Amino acid sequence: MKVMNKVSVVALVLFSYTVIGVGTIGKAMLTPFHLVMGTLLVDYALYVEKKNIQLFLSLLLLMGYMIFNNILNYPIRFTSLTYSIIYGLELIVLYNLLRHCSKDLIKKAFYFIIASYGVNIVIGFLLIKLGLKIPVLEIVIGIVRNESGVRAMGFSSEPSYASFIISVAYLAYNTINDHEFNKQTAYLSAIYFIPLLLLGSAYGLMFGVVTLIDWAWIYYKRMSPALRQLFPLLGIIIVYFGYNFVMQSKNEAVERIESLAETLNDPYSTVEKKLAKLQEDDPSAFARIAPTYLLIQQAEDEDFSLWMGAGAGTAGVVIPAFFQGVLIDDDDGDFDVGIMPSFIYDYGLIGLMLLLVFFIISFRNLPFPFWLFLILVAPNAGINTQMLWFVLTSFVMVSTMKSNESFFSKRNQISNNEMIKI
Numbered sequence: 001m002k003v004m005n006k007v008s009v010v011a012l013v014l015f016s017y018t019v020i021g022v023g024t025i026g027k028a029m030l031t032p033f034h035l036v037m038g039t040l041l042v043d044y045a046l047y048v049e050k051k052n053i054q055l056f057l058s059l060l061l062l063m064g065y066m067i068f069n070n071i072l073n074y075p076i077r078f079t080s081l082t083y084s085i086i087y088g089l090e091l092i093v094l095y096n097l098l099r100h101c102s103k104d105l106i107k108k109a110f111y112f113i114i115a116s117y118g119v120n121i122v123i124g125f126l127l128i129k130l131g132l133k134i135p136v137l138e139i140v141i142g143i144v145r146n147e148s149g150v151r152a153m154g155f156s157s158e159p160s161y162a163s164f165i166i167s168v169a170y171l172a173y174n175t176i177n178d179h180e181f182n183k184q185t186a187y188l189s190a191i192y193f194i195p196l197l198l199l200g201s202a203y204g205l206m207f208g209v210v211t212l213i214d215w216a217w218i219y220y221k222r223m224s225p226a227l228r229q230l231f232p233l234l235g236i237i238i239v240y241f242g243y244n245f246v247m248q249s250k251n252e253a254v255e256r257i258e259s260l261a262e263t264l265n266d267p268y269s270t271v272e273k274k275l276a277k278l279q280e281d282d283p284s285a286f287a288r289i290a291p292t293y294l295l296i297q298q299a300e301d302e303d304f305s306l307w308m309g310a311g312a313g314t315a316g317v318v319i320p321a322f323f324q325g326v327l328i329d330d331d332d333g334d335f336d337v338g339i340m341p342s343f344i345y346d347y348g349l350i351g352l353m354l355l356l357v358f359f360i361i362s363f364r365n366l367p368f369p370f371w372l373f374l375i376l377v378a379p380n381a382g383i384n385t386q387m388l389w390f391v392l393t394s395f396v397m398v399s400t401m402k403s404n405e406s407f408f409s410k411r412n413q414i415s416n417n418e419m420i421k422i
Helices: 001-013 033-047 055-072 078-098 103-129 137-143 160-174 183-198 202-222 225-248 252-264 271-281 283-300 315-323 337-361 368-377 386-402 407-421
Strands: 024-025 028-030 143-146 148-151
Touching: 001 078, 001 103, 001 386, 055 078, 055 271, 055 337, 078 386, 103 137, 103 143, 103 148, 103 160, 103 183, 103 386, 137 315, 148 160, 160 183, 160 202, 160 368, 160 386, 183 202, 183 315, 202 368, 252 271, 271 283, 315 337, 337 386, 368 386
Parallel strands: none
Antiparallel strands: 024 028, 143 148
């Protein structure tokens, strides 16, 4: 069982390495995570005790609807549906396997994810600053060259994804660790925040702010009533000096956020003009905002099956047509965006409501920073991205650990009793 626990933790770490591939199945990347999960399926089926029937049923209901929806909308893109089902199965399997691991072991997994990404990003940043172009090393380290410039991206496919993954791991670690701030936490915070700034992602700054809000909220609740009265003033001081420090640093991500805010807040422009300017100034931000606008526009014209959707892969046809000549070439086969709006294009508002039911049941014990993360990632990660399912698995694990009735609490209590007897 100890060997299985270690392999399960290795699988969790590999889950976060979304850009490392060992092959392809159709257009889908086969990652080391999938290979390890394949080896764990037999052990799961034969030996592992299954728990959390509500999680299983809510996911089963969602997957059942997706299958039913695609039968109605046949012909559909089978690879998209199959990949969703595989990820859902892997979540259930890995969740039940990790429940037999200690909290310390899972904490080490999240620590390792942040540290490995951190080392990767720092090396990538140094290579860029030194002007070294070594194609093989760039593939191993992870460096992206696009219209936004040359940036490190860790073990993920772009800087914003890397920012999200290490932020999720940092939030999960702190929550499991009961937000105890010690020397190890201080080291981890440095390993997290420095690479986060080096990534130069506007999304990354937002994720960093959420993790700081998480710390602030925890320590606010731990303060005495007298100190709580001073907390708003302290918060204003921190925000003021923090804002001035960030603005003077001329960070690329800050400049992108400023430009985005200026474009969207222009009172003299129509929505169409704002999107056109955003398309010219920041194509990446345009890709995350414009599809949702298209969804709303089509819904108003009643040209779109808003409630039922049109089946798996629909968004991969409709959205590229909208973006031809803008962000993609005319001969590109697809263009992936986040759950909002791609999941609604495929499965409609009914599918979205079932997805929210799954989220609520899975994460009901989690504080609001976790929900802020899900809201932020909605325009940025599709249902079939490994990053999204890594996040869901991590959140489910943390939610279970926070439950007083969880297997983890009972396991730790048993372990402590055994130590006392010894």
